[in-house]
Amino acid sequence: MNDIGIGSFIIVFLIAIFIGAVTAIQFAYQMGGTLIPRYYIGYIVRDMTIIEMAPTISCLVLSGKVGSNIAAEIGGMRQKEHIDAMEIMGVNTSSYLVMPKIIAALIVIPLLVCVAAIVSIIGAYIASVPTGMFSSAEFVQGLRSWFEGYNVFIMFVKSIVFAFILTSVSCYQGYFVKGGSIELGKASTQAVVSGNILILIADYVIALVLTV
Structure with a gap:
């Protein structure tokens, strides 16, 4: 949980705020120049961040950082025959090496996504209100308009599914790697790559099931 969560906090924080x-700026x-009230910006940023941006973008980034790290770690153990030695001693290597990573990701990644959603909304406020695009009251009015708690439920469903995908795919690639350093890099x-593709597919499926 420390490696996956705390170790990834800074990069998730920076990406979320930007x-x-x-x-908000876009x-x-x-x-601009339309008849749509300006406070709609806060409403749009809030829902887009909660439903899509925070879970999907954060987990795509975590797939690159955490996924490659997990694959390299387990793959290195496979190549150095650490896993073979553990299996000879009767250790269930899949439950000993893989399961803790998946459980940790299922706990800490949804928390990271929640923080990313909050930070992203703060970033929208910082970028728009002090620059004079609209007032603080208008932004807050948009944030408080037509809020549905079901959107937060969708965010957590996505974050849990994405967390399982990015850790399980990375563990699989590392656990079954063969060859030398070149194969480990490819794994x-x-x-x-596989984690990102599966996350995007899962994002579409979840959106289709929970929102249509």
């Missing part, structure tokens, strides 16, 4: 800032630009790359 996602919120850019989202929507303010797109809605780490494959873990990231």
Whole structure:
């Protein structure tokens, strides 16, 4: 949990704050000169961040950072025959090496996604209110308008599914790696690529099931 969560906090924090800032600026630009009230920016940023940006972008980034690290760690143990030695001693290596990582990810990644959603909204506020795009009252009005708790439920469902995908795929790639350092590098790359593709597919499926 420390490696996956605390070790990834800074990168998730930075990405989240800039996602919120850019989202607010882009929507303010797109809605400029229209009849749509300006406080809608806060409403749009809030729902887009909670439903899509915080879980998906954060987990795509974590797939690259955490996924490659897990694949390289377990793959290195496989190549150095540490896993074979543990199996000879009667240790269930899959439950000893893989299960703790999956459980830790299922606990800490949803918390990271929740923090990312909050930070992203703060980033949108910092980027739009002090620069004079609209007032603080308008932004807060948008944040408080038409809130549905079901959207938070969708966010946590996505974060749990994505956490399982990125850790299980990375553990699989590392656990069954063969060859030398070149194959280990390919396994780490494959873990990231496969994890990202599966996360995007799962994102579409979850959106289709829970929102349509």
